[in-house]
Amino acid sequence: MRRQGLLLALALAAAIVLPLVAPGYLVEVGVLVFFLAFIGQSWNISGGFAGQTSFGHAVFFGTGAYTSTILQITFGWNAWLAWPAAVVAGAIVGWIIAILSFRAGLRGSYFALITLAFAEAFRILANSVSFTHAGLGMLIKADPRPANFQFRDPIWFYYLALALCIVSLLIAWQLTRDRFGARLVGVRENEDAARALGIDVFAEKVKALTLSGAIAAAGGTFYAQKYLYIDPNIAFGVDKSIEMLLVTMVGGAGTIFGPLLGALTLTGVNEATRALASIVPALKNVQPLSLIVYGVMLILIVGRLPDGLARLFHRVQRHA
Amino acid sequence: MLEVSGVSKSFGGLKAVDSASLDVRSGEIVALIGPNGAGKTTLFATLAGFHKPDAGRIVFAGRDVTGEPPHRICAAGMVRTFQITQPFARISVRENLMVGAYLRVQDRGESRRRAEAAAAQVGMAGQLDRLGADLTVAGRKRLELARALATGPRLLLLDEVMAGLNPIEIGEIVEVVRAIRASGITILLTEHVMQAVMSLADRVYVLNQGRMIAEGTPAEIAGNPAVVEAYLGHGAAGALRA
Amino acid sequence: MLDPGILFAGVLNGLMAGGIYVLVAVGLTLIYGVLHIINFAHGSLLMLAMYAVFFLWRLSGLDPYAALPIVIGAAFAFGYLLYRLVIGRLSHGRDENILLITLGVSIVIDNVALLLFGGNTQTVETPYASSFVQLGDAFLPLPKIISFVASLLICALLGLFLARSDTGKAIRAVARERQGARLVGIDVDNIFALSYGIGIACLGAAACLLMPTYYVTPSSGHAFVLVAFTIVVLGGMGSFAGAAVGGLIIGVVESLGGLVLGEQLGQIGISAIFILILLLKPSGLFGVRQ
Numbered sequence: 070m071r072r073q074g075l076l077l078a079l080a081l082a083a084a085i086v087l088p089l090v091a092p093g094y095l096v097e098v099g100v101l102v103f104f105l106a107f108i109g110q111s112w113n114i115s116g117g118f119a120g121q122t123s124f125g126h127a128v129f130f131g132t133g134a135y136t137s138t139i140l141q142i143t144f145g146w147n148a149w150l151a152w153p154a155a156v157v158a159g160a161i162v163g164w165i166i167a168i169l170s171f172r173a174g175l176r177g178s179y180f181a182l183i184t185l186a187f188a189e190a191f192r193i194l195a196n197s198v199s200f201t202h203a204g205l206g207m208l209i210k211a212d213p214r215p216a217n218f219q220f221r222d223p224i225w226f227y228y229l230a231l232a233l234c235i236v237s238l239l240i241a242w243q244l245t246r247d248r249f250g251a252r253l254v255g256v257r258e259n260e261d262a263a264r265a266l267g268i269d270v271f272a273e274k275v276k277a278l279t280l281s282g283a284i285a286a287a288g289g290t291f292y293a294q295k296y297l298y299i300d301p302n303i304a305f306g307v308d309k310s311i312e313m314l315l316v317t318m319v320g321g322a323g324t325i326f327g328p329l330l331g332a333l334t335l336t337g338v339n340e341a342t343r344a345l346a347s348i349v350p351a352l353k354n355v356q357p358l359s360l361i362v363y364g365v366m367l368i369l370i371v372g373r374l375p376d377g378l379a380r381l382f383h384r385v386q387r388h389a
Numbered sequence: 390m391l392e393v394s395g396v397s398k399s400f401g402g403l404k405a406v407d408s409a410s411l412d413v414r415s416g417e418i419v420a421l422i423g424p425n426g427a428g429k430t431t432l433f434a435t436l437a438g439f440h441k442p443d444a445g446r447i448v449f450a451g452r453d454v455t456g457e458p459p460h461r462i463c464a465a466g467m468v469r470t471f472q473i474t475q476p477f478a479r480i481s482v483r484e485n486l487m488v489g490a491y492l493r494v495q496d497r498g499e500s501r502r503r504a505e506a507a508a509a510q511v512g513m514a515g516q517l518d519r520l521g522a523d524l525t526v527a528g529r530k531r532l533e534l535a536r537a538l539a540t541g542p543r544l545l546l547l548d549e550v551m552a553g554l555n556p557i558e559i560g561e562i563v564e565v566v567r568a569i570r571a572s573g574i575t576i577l578l579t580e581h582v583m584q585a586v587m588s589l590a591d592r593v594y595v596l597n598q599g600r601m602i603a604e605g606t607p608a609e610i611a612g613n614p615a616v617v618e619a620y621l622g623h624g625a626a627g628a629l630r631a
Numbered sequence: 632m633l634d635p636g637i638l639f640a641g642v643l644n645g646l647m648a649g650g651i652y653v654l655v656a657v658g659l660t661l662i663y664g665v666l667h668i669i670n671f672a673h674g675s676l677l678m679l680a681m682y683a684v685f686f687l688w689r690l691s692g693l694d695p696y697a698a699l700p701i702v703i704g705a706a707f708a709f710g711y712l713l714y715r716l717v718i719g720r721l722s723h724g725r726d727e728n729i730l731l732i733t734l735g736v737s738i739v740i741d742n743v744a745l746l747l748f749g750g751n752t753q754t755v756e757t758p759y760a761s762s763f764v765q766l767g768d769a770f771l772p773l774p775k776i777i778s779f780v781a782s783l784l785i786c787a788l789l790g791l792f793l794a795r796s797d798t799g800k801a802i803r804a805v806a807r808e809r810q811g812a813r814l815v816g817i818d819v820d821n822i823f824a825l826s827y828g829i830g831i832a833c834l835g836a837a838a839c840l841l842m843p844t845y846y847v848t849p850s851s852g853h854a855f856v857l858v859a860f861t862i863v864v865l866g867g868m869g870s871f872a873g874a875a876v877g878g879l880i881i882g883v884v885e886s887l888g889g890l891v892l893g894e895q896l897g898q899i900g901i902s903a904i905f906i907l908i909l910l911l912k913p914s915g916l917f918g919v920r921q
Contacts, residue, residue: 178730183910194896248495254484311738372728
């Protein structure tokens with residue numbers, strides 16, 4: 070235990086020091102890693118701990134991004150106030166989708182598909198409605214002052230992302246130690262057995278998805294503030310849903326560090342293919358290559374290593 | 390403690406349980422027996438809330454729990470085990486039991502203590518760190534039992550907890566069940582292992598084709614011709630006497 | 632409100648499109664019925680088949696309809712191998728896992744297509760593409776009618792195959808009772824691969840029938856997958872009659888949705904139907920209870 074604690078402390082120290090000594094490029098990579106780990110943890114809560122595989126988590130992410138953006142642009146809210154509002158919106162959407170889906174008794178693949186359909190429906194709506202500026206997307210006016218949740222120096226986005234990642238790790242850690250988390254695992258492993266032990270399976274699943282929605286929405290706002298532009302595809306697209314799923318499945322669903330491991334892996338693959346593309350000029354477009362590797366990894370991990378990479382380091386996170 | 394009156398349950402056209410009634414008094418061990426397909430597990434599942442009865446009433450500890458969902462009935466203190474064991478495969482025995490213990494407590498430490506106590510009660514203290522998936526049949530049966538115990542039940546519904554065990558294991562479980570009753574928990578069990586039933590039960594109910602056909606002490610039941618016929622076929626009682 | 636003539640044309644066009652969707656849905660239904668796999672790669676594989684039709688036409692001038700036997704054969708082989716080498720090998724355990732594996736396959740196929748073919752849309756130009764047949768107020772493109780009829784024929788042939796041939800009977804046996812089929816000596820693993828292959832062969836046929844009037848782009852997979860699943864869920868997972876009826880209904884919904892709500896919002900009809908069916912009647916119209 071002490072060795073683990075020491076390693077964690079060292080990693081944290083390295084993460085804090087990194088942007089002060091590393092080139093700007095690496096800082097950007099760092100932001101991406103911690104951001105991915107954060108939104109991945111959102112998927113981990115409902116998909117990893119509670120075992121409800123979702124193919125449409127972008128619905129929560131996009132809800133957060135659009136809520137905070139619309140509040141700023143259309144209603145003149147301050148970004149820092151819009152953020153909690155976005156989180157609440159994400160929680161509400163999570164709550165609604167959970168109530169509808171679980172009331173109808175949807176599980177397993179059917180649940181995965183209906184979340185996909187919800188994300189797609191939101192995407193089409195966002196693409197058609199003037200409230201969200203339809204397909205044009207929404208542009209946040211660049212005014213890089215901290216009061217606006219915009220920073221001139223990317224180092225602040227880095228530290229914010231790091232903080233968010235740490236918060237998400239703490240939430241996951243808490244889930245491995247408390248009653249709620251234990252109940253989610255029971256629901257995941259065997260719903261009937263869980264019922265027979267007094268667990269209100271429906272209520273726990275709803276709670277999990279609500280929490281998950283809130284976290285994903287928080288990530289949505291962060292994304293919008295960093296890039297200052299969102300559109301229906303970025304916010305609600307399948308790519309985003311797959312990213313959140315992949316990061317957790319590869320790293321280890323149901324583990325504390327799974328999403329972070331997955332984020333590191335995926336980002337590493339991305340950087341590697343980018344390096345490859347600079348050497349091999351024929352590969353102009355890097356992103357598909359990364360995604361091909363992701364797809365292969367998903368197939369191999371699910372087929373051969375269902376507990377993800379985390380298993381290579383230590384057993385599936387223990388509760389006791 | 391438990392009053393079951395006229396409970397019926399049908400699936401499609403098949404009446405699995407037909408107007409069954411039984412009662413269990415506090416501190417008793419009551420057995421429910423009957424040939425395969427008699428409807429024992431269906432009745433258990435109905436009592437525990439997994440099926441809604443088509444007719445009848447279930448009153449537990451003075452409260453009508455007919456039609457309530459399983460988690461509420463468990464919270465009320467009537468807890469079932471599953472005939473086909475349902476372990477939480479990918480977590481440890483300790484964690485399995487803690488899920489049960491968390492019904493009554495919120496604190497992790499206390500939950501852990503109760504889990505370990507439940508494990509000790511069934512003789513699994515040495516297996517707390519094994520994964521649910523790695524247990525033998527006997528281990529899984531004990532896990533079912535321990536997990537139900539961890540919830541702090543008042544009445545245990547044990548569904549064929551001895552099925553698949555060898556005679557030594559059966560003997561051990563019989564002792565465990567006795568000890569559980571001695572600790573103040575009432576037990577309603579269904580079993581095929583007759584010798585265990587006869588030695589444990591204070592009273593026995595016999596279910597055949599969904600209907601209760603007999604009730605009494607183990608000795609009374611053993612001599613009941615209707616019971617013999619249920620198991621061995623029509624006319625068997627007469628043939629045996631002859 | 633809309634002119635009844637436009638509505639009429641919309642319905643007819645929708646039915647024509649729906650007829651081809653039926654073929655796609657039948658493939659998905661077969662795969663689900665026999666293997667109990669929800670083939671998330673269905674859309675991506677259709678996209679791939681459509682590119683195959685495109686390149687055959689581009690490189691050798693082969694008309695899409697004439698390409699039917701080639702593309703069907705190639706699609707069958709591809710599906711068979713895909714099952715044997717990837718899906719069959721790695722699919723064990725919970726059905727979400729298999730769904731995830733087919734998701735992985737679809738991700739790989741989509742991005743290989745993106746890498747190799749770029750993001751442009753591609754179409755096939757045939758000499759009869761601008762020919763129309765008039766039915767009342769509606770002008771129906773000739774290729775759509777040909778495709779519709781061809782699709783029905785192919786479905787009928789498939790139905791005959793499943794009903795009469797020995798392999799077809801074996802497939803139905805495995806679909807109904809896996810263990811029993813094994814016990815009577817049917818090579819179940821081979822039947823699985825065959826069934827998957829046939830399901831993909833249906834996609835090959837659908838690709839040939841779609842290309843004369845549609846376009847293809849690497850992201851076509853996404854659009855088709857939701858359509859295919861909506862049809863199958865609407866009709867009832869595992870029901871061929873359901874796939875047929877569902878396909879036609881969805882074709883019409885898509886067409887009318889576009890007319891009434893406009894190009895952008897019209898697409899929401901599919902997602903909405905999917906969500907509503909799952910929430911209200913998950914077994915669909917002709918649901919086969921498992």
